[in-house]
Amino acid sequence: MVAATLYGAIPVALLAAWGIGLLVAVGYSARADIRLADAGNRKIIYSEMKSHALMTAGKGALWSVGMILAALFADIGAMGIVWAAAAMLVVGSCASRFSAPLSSMAFAGAVGIGGLVASLMAMQWTLAAVVVGTTLLATFGVVESARVAVAARLSDYAMQEKSEVVSMLLREFEEGQADWLWQIDTQRRLKAISPRFAYALGKEPKEIEGKSFLQMISGDGWETGQFPPSLHDLTDKLTRRENFSNLGVRVSIGGEDRWWELSGTPIIDELGNYQGFRGVGSDVTEQRESSEKIEFLARYDTLTQLPNRRMLNEALGEALAHADRWRSRCAFLMIDLDRFKAINDSLGHLVGDRMLGEVAARLESLVGDQEICGRLGGDEFAVVIPDASDNGRVEFLARAIIERLSEPYEIENHVLYVGASVGSAIGPRDGKSVEEMLRNADLALYRAKDRGGGMHREYEPALHANAEERRQLEHALRHALENDEFTLHYQPVVDTRSEDVVSFEALLRWNSAQHGFVSPGKFIPLAEDTRLIVPIGTWVMQEACREAAQSWPEHVKVNVNVSPEQLLEPDFAATVVRALSHSALDPKRLEIEVTESIFMRDASIARQALEQCMALGCSIALDDFGTGYSSLGYLRKLKFSTIKVDRTFVQGAAQHSPESIAIIRAVVAMAESLDMTTTAEGVENEEEAAMIRGMGCTKIQGFHFGRPMPAEDASALFSRRLENQRRERA
Structure with a gap:
């Protein structure tokens, strides 16, 4: 166009x-x-x-x-x-x-x-x-x-989505069996009964039409007038004509207690007149039981049914708050079973669990109405005493616990014995918070067990100082190897007849840059508790073998003490092999000293490790014989080369103790029959040496023949001996 x-x-x-x-x-x-x-x-x-x-x-x-x-x-x-x-x-x-x-x-x-x-x-x-x-x-x-x-x-999409959601909810409501509608009139009588609501009440709709709503859900309480608190709450809501949502109500249907969750709103007509209530409800009994079970598991120990650590902490916190408010005192007792691990390891966890259940029952029988006992975990229990105004109550209860828990247990045809140690802290004197009370009671318990167990110790401020010293000492010990703070001293072991040096016992010494010289009696147990003894023991093994190979005559052995913790390491034998190969020391010149305590934990592993060392050519000495369990079965299980008689028996024999003399003679006779040598420790003068020589001991060790000395002084012994021999020949 x-x-x-x-x-x-x-x-x-x-x-x-x-x-x-x-x-x-x-x-x-x-x-x-x-x-x-x-x-x-x-x-x-x-x-x-x-x-x-x-x-x-x-x-x-x-x-x-x-x-x-x-x-x-x-x-x-x-x-x-x-x-x-x-x-x-x-x-x-x-x-x-x-x-x-x-x-x-x-x-x-x-x-x-x-x-x-x-x-x-x-x-x-x-x-x-x-x-x-x-x-x-x-x-x-x-x-x-x-x-x-x-x-x-966008509006169409939103409307379509809302329509789908509403349709889905209506469909689920119609098809579901959990929710139902309810309605009552101004007299709280049921009306417009839905089939599902009638099913929830266990009745037909026509049977409950016009009946009292509260009567239908209260069960026997309607006659007795004894209603659960939740029903009173529902009645108050209906009386005040208030909206309510998700109100938990305990009901009785057919003689069975159930839990319903109800929501309701008052019905008001166009003139503002009250016409009753309508709402929705659902049966939440299973969910309620699950919630209660979860809450129980969160606050109670499943094995013993006692309060767990969480609930004990809450109870202790409340007791501390009450004591602070009323200027009174509370107490916390921490209990640990003695020798329980041995039972658990030997008879199995099933027997151990039954024993813990018996311990829990005994504890419950001892505590008072206001006192709470519970299980902290493992074989540790605790008691919270909210009112410890009576000074003797804590001591009395602690002693009663120790005596009662130490009585024999009969479990699966076994008569078992365990002991108990108790540590206590008084609040707020010994701690104003739960954490402080737990820590201080634990320190007291540690001291009780350190003294042998079977006793009660109260917290003292000195315990905290000791714990702090131990913490600082542990920190320094962890860096002692890398800082080259360890040295070895050697104490000679001589032949009884010739008094010639046949070996040296390697003894560890620690000169800390922070703490100065630290006694072996203090840092060796700490190293064993923290398992630092494993790397330290490896260093001792290597250094002792190196010194013996470089500086001593070929007939002189070196004795190295080995901790049970080292023997439990899977590569202990490999550690010995590396020490021997790096130093070129003849395996026959290495004697490994162990104590009877190695057989108290995983004896098979310790025995296997020692047998591997014996296969290399090393010899094994049993140290401190007679001071532990002294089971002769140990001597049958492992071929020891030497039995060392403890210094306590030597000193006892020097004081003419017939028991000590008899023990030494018996050990010497037994060793000779088993083709073993004997070493008497702690010989300090010539009279004791003569006595030991007369009893037949093979070797002697003690201050009379030499104190522990540095490596240079040990090597100098042989130099002086050679010089003396040359002079005698001349």
Whole structure:
């Protein structure tokens, strides 16, 4: 239509070229529209939107070319016809293509720019203003239409989602068996009974219509007047006509106690008159029982049914608060079973668990009504005494606990014995917080067990100082090896007859940079408790073997003490092999000294490790024989080369104790029959040496023949002996 109108006014070639170009652009645009026909069912990517907008802008540019051609070759009327057609297309695009706002604005912008240029070329200022206004209005119209369309679509989606959620909830409510509706009138009588509510009451709907709601759910309490507190709460809500939600109510249905969860709201008519209550309810008995079970597990020990650590801490905290408020005293007793681990290891955890149950029963029989006993964990128990104003109550209860728990237990045809140690702390004197009370009672318990167990110790401030000293000592001990603070001293062991040195016992010494010289009696037990004895013992083994190989005659042995903790290491034999190979020491010159305590823990592992060392050629000495359990079965299980008689028997024999003399003679006779040598420790003078020699001991060790000495002094002994021998020969 536009081309026919402009025919004759514009050169035919230009008009034909313009018309063909416009047709081509329309064709390409149509193809692009066809490709986007499924835009409502998939996600449109940015490149597709950009391509469509550029193509639409191209169409608008061609329309602009038509208006410019009309301005150049035709009159104002022809240009107006072209603008009218283009403006019609702009309006149509804005009205129909608001879902593609970028393309509509691109088309309107391209047409507007062309119309403005053509109007200015023809100096039609009014038309120029109309073109600009039309373009702006079209652009704003597209933006607003697109916004409204998007908002409407989002609203549809939201409504559809809400409808689906409501439908799902209604479907679950109709299909479920847990929830039901209830309704009562102003007299609290049931009305509009739903089948599921009747089922929850165990009745038919017609049986309960018009019956009292409270009567139906109170069971026997309706006759006796004894209602659970939760039913009183429900009655108060109904009386005050208050909304309530998720109210837990204990009901009685058919003689069985159940838990219901009720929600309700008062019914008010259009005149504001109260018409009753309606609401929903569900049976939550199983959930309630599960919650109660979880709460029980969180606060009670499942094995003994006693309060656990958490509940004991809470009780102790309340006792401390009460004591602080009323200026009174409370107490905390920490109890640990003695020798329980041996029973658990030998007879199994089943017997051990039954014994813990028996211990719990005995403890419960001893504590008072206001006192709380519980299990902290393992074989540790505790008692909280909220009122410890009676000074003798703590001591009396502690002694009663020790005596009662030390009585024999009969479990699965076994008569078992364990002891008990008790540590106590008085609050708020010994601690104003739960943590302080636990720590101080534990310190007192540690001191009681350190003294042999079977006793009660109260907390003293000195215990905290000792614990702090022990902590600092442990910290320093952990760095002693890397700081090269350890040295070895050697005490000679001589032949009884010739008094020649046959071996040296390696003794560890620690000169700490922080604490100075520390006694072995203090740091060796600490090293064993913290298992630092393993790396320290490895260093002792290597250093002793190196010194013996480099500085001593080939007939002199070195004796190295080995802790049970070292023997439990799986690579102990490998440690001995490395020490021997690095030092090139003959295995026959190494004698490993152990005590009877190695057989009290994992005896099979310790025995296997020692047998591997014996296979290398090393000898094994049993140290401190007679001071422990002294079971002769140990001598049968392992082929010891030497039995060392403890110094206590030597000193006793020196004081003419018949028991000590008899023990030494018996040990010597037994060792000779088993082809073992004997070493008497603690010989301090010539008289004791002569006595031991007369009793038949093979070797002697003590201050009479030499105190523990540095490695240089030990080597010098042989140098002086050689020099003396040369002089005697000369």
